[in-house]
Amino acid sequence: MPTEILLPDPPLWLTAPLLGEPHASRLLHTLDAELAWQRPTLRLYGREHLIPRAQVWMGDPEAHYRYSGRDFRPDPWHPAVAELRDRVIAALADHGMQAGFNSVLLNRYAGGEERMGWHSDDEPELGREPLIAAVSLGAERPLRFRRKPGAAPAGDAGAAAPFNAWLPHDSLLVMGPGVQRTLQHALLPRRIPGLRISLTFRRVHPG
Structure with a gap:
């Protein structure tokens, strides 16, 4: 699987394709049709807002x-998502990274x-230096990165100007230790049609 190094320090890299076709497109349609998608409200700056996506x-x-002021209890693993989790863990092991993912958004x-x-995925439940792996299915869109306000410079992230990481269908983005501490990311509105589903694997440490 070809890998593109977006940042060497902290480690940020992209692999594509992950699954190959027709597996990737079949998974996209399975998740779209079979999951109980929700659109909850979150409290931001003292007000309730409907999130601009489903999750x-x-x-x-x-x-x-x-x-954002809400507790989320996980749905059980869908068999197709559990299979993908194991595929992602194996791909990380090929790069010398050990992952024990117990959840996915x-x-x-x-x-x-x-x-x-x-935002940064830096909630206390994720530990000090979380390893986050994100699979993208469907329409290709860019994930925008910028240095986190107030973050101490670390490696290339300290000097990095904001940049886009384009995430194609059937790709794996790995945000290694240090990324959440030094960078923020966002999926900003774009005039790009088509369905996109992302799966962000992580390890939650029970309190």
């Missing part, structure tokens, strides 16, 4: 997650107007 939190029973973007705002 499912999935994982082991103890993988509770708190985000799936986001469904119906079109380019649906989005994810600026």
Whole structure:
């Protein structure tokens, strides 16, 4: 699987294709049709907002997650997602990275107007230096990165100007230790049609 190094330090890299066709497209349609997609409200700056996408939190029973004032309890693993998790863990092992993912956040973007705002995946439940692996299926869109306000410079991230990581169908983006501490990312609105589903694998440490 060809790998593109986006940043060497902290490690940020992209692999594609991950599954190959027709597996990847079949998985996209399976997830779209079979998951119980939700559009919850989140509290931001003291107000409730409907999120501009649909999502499912999935994982082991103890993988509770708190985000923007809400507690999320995981749905059980869908067999196709559990198979993908194992495929991702194997791909990381090929690069010398050990992952024990017990949860995944799936986001469904119906079109380019649906989005994810600026954030870092740095909630306490994820530990000090989380390893995050994100699989993209469907329409290709760019994930925008920028240095985290107030973050101390670390490796190439300290001097990096904002940049786009284009995430094609059937790709794996790996955000290694240090990425969440030094960088933020966002999926900004774009005039790009088509369904996109992302699966962001992570390990939640039960409190």
